[in-house]
Amino acid sequence: MIPFLDLKAQYATIGHDIEAAALRVLRSGRFVLGDEVATLEDNFAAYCGTRHAIAVNTGTSALHLALLAAGVKRGDEVITTPFTFIATAAAIRYIGARPVFVDIDPATFNIDPGRIEEAITPRTRAIVPVHLYGQMADMDAILAIAEKHGLAVIEDACQAHGAEYKGHRAGSMGISGCFSFYPGKNLGACGEGGMVVTNSDDHAKQIRMLRDWGQDRRYHHIVEGYNYRMDAIQGAILAVKLAQLENWIEARRTRARLYGQLLTGPTVDAPREAAGRRHVWHVFAVRTRDREQLQKMLAREGVETGLHYPVPVHLQPAFADLGYDVGSFPTAEAAADSVLSLPLYPELELSSVEKICDLIVQDAYVD
Structure with missing residues (x-):
């Protein structure tokens, strides 16, 4: 697991x-x-x-x-x-x-x-x-x-x-x-x-x-x-x-770079660090065309994933009185429908990142 x-x-x-x-x-x-x-x-x-x-x-x-x-x-x-x-x-x-x-920038969320x-x-x-x-x-x-x-x-x-x-x-x-x-x-x-x-x-x-x-x-x-x-x-x-935060950030950045290098193929679109930014990778959220299928496949292989966030705030029932409807913010809604968060924390083994990427890339070529 x-x-x-x-x-x-x-x-x-x-x-x-x-x-x-x-x-x-x-x-x-x-x-x-x-x-x-x-x-x-x-x-x-x-x-x-x-x-x-x-x-x-x-x-x-x-x-x-x-x-x-x-x-x-x-x-x-x-x-x-x-x-x-x-x-x-x-x-x-x-x-x-x-x-x-x-609405949001689709490249940075x-x-x-x-x-x-x-x-x-x-x-x-x-x-x-x-x-x-x-x-x-x-x-x-x-x-x-x-x-x-x-x-x-x-x-x-x-x-x-x-x-x-x-x-x-x-x-x-x-x-x-x-x-x-x-x-x-x-x-x-x-x-x-x-x-x-x-x-x-x-x-x-x-x-x-x-x-x-x-x-x-x-x-x-x-x-x-x-x-x-x-x-x-x-x-x-x-x-x-x-006192440990900088070490933990660099460990996250190392794992995020490895994800970015290995996640090739049509299944997912990996996030990127924008120019002039230092991304600290609290969440590594990829975009995928079939999130449910990918999430289920990874779960079968013992990989836990997360959703950040499946319903944008303007479509939450608690905020319905604001008057927004589906289609009000299409870029945010598209992100909510397609993002999947992969494991990322400082102690995550690099071999685990490689395994996750292998599973995702291989899945792209399964009929």
């Missing part, structure tokens, strides 16, 4: 350090925020090349607070992509704002900047590009549009820890960037976690208050806030893992 993801394999390499970090927190008696989380914030800000990093309990919370800090209010519109995990749009709705979707301006209205307040699968969106074009129209850019970098665009780290180019530390992410907690990074002192101050009941000091509540604080154990564990 080749699993789609093997968190036990990662734990085996750093388990002693993780256990020591968790035990240190347990012995300290400080279980929420505190020095462990502050250390993670300092290290993650330095890693991303930003002035501030504010730890929260989930990536969704990070998006929610970043939108609030940017001044998005009920009735406003926020432009984003329909081809993403539902949390991107859900965070917009938490505020009472409306997600306005724009990210929002197509050439379609953004036609979606802008007098109610538009922000653009949320999603750096899907670990590759950054076309930030130069997006930032130019935002500047022209006076809009905030909030990067959904929940799948893109360490990704780069022309030398700039994910999260560092917009007014803020948001990360998830869900266990399966390239940098994953042993539970839930998230982070907002920003170069704005004002935004950082506001987000720190918002995550902790809106207080600037204990029992002094300046704004209406939330309980979005990070647990100290997660902060300590993530600090251990952050």
Whole structure:
């Protein structure tokens, strides 16, 4: 069996350090925020090349607070992509704002900047590009549009820890960037976690208050806030893992290159790293004409696969009230119908990548 993801394999390499970090927190008696989380914030800000990093309990919370800090209010519109995990749009709705979707670039799966301006209205307040699968969106074009129209850019970098665009780290180019530390992410907690990074002192101050009941000091509540604080154990564990992140990224990139070299033939179209980008390969999603058949064949051979994502957000029943129909975003819908995610994680044996590619290439020539 080749699993789609093997968190036990990662734990085996750093388990002693993780256990020591968790035990240190347990012995300290400080279980929420505190020095462990502050250390993670300092290290993650330095890693991303930003002035501030504010730890929260989930990536969704990070998006929610970043939108609030940017001044998005009920009735406003926020432009984003329909081809993403539902949390991107859900965070917009938490505020009472409306997600306005724009179709994607078929080569990168990210929002197509050439379609953004036609979606802008007098109610538009922000653009949320999603750096899907670990590759950054076309930030130069997006930032130019935002500047022209006076809009905030909030990067959904929940799948893109360490990704780069022309030398700039994910999260560092917009007014803020948001990360998830869900266990399966390239940098994953042993539970839930998230982070907002920003170069704005004002935004950082506001987000720190918002995550902790809106207080600037204990029992002094300046704004209406939330309980979005990070647990100290997660902060300590993530600090251990952050020190390994670059090694893990390079291991992912090695395996992605091997996939790209070996996946030849008519069965699949392998993803590619765009010029000027550093793809960190959170997901290696191929396109295939007959996904069900390919997925079943790989399952019979003991290879687990995933679907990211089979239904675009605009066609989810939870968002039916937005009024979008089938055909509203044909490129995103075509991607949703054809993508299949193959196993990719740092500990995946190169021989397993070769086996998967052999199975796919051979299957292309079976009548």
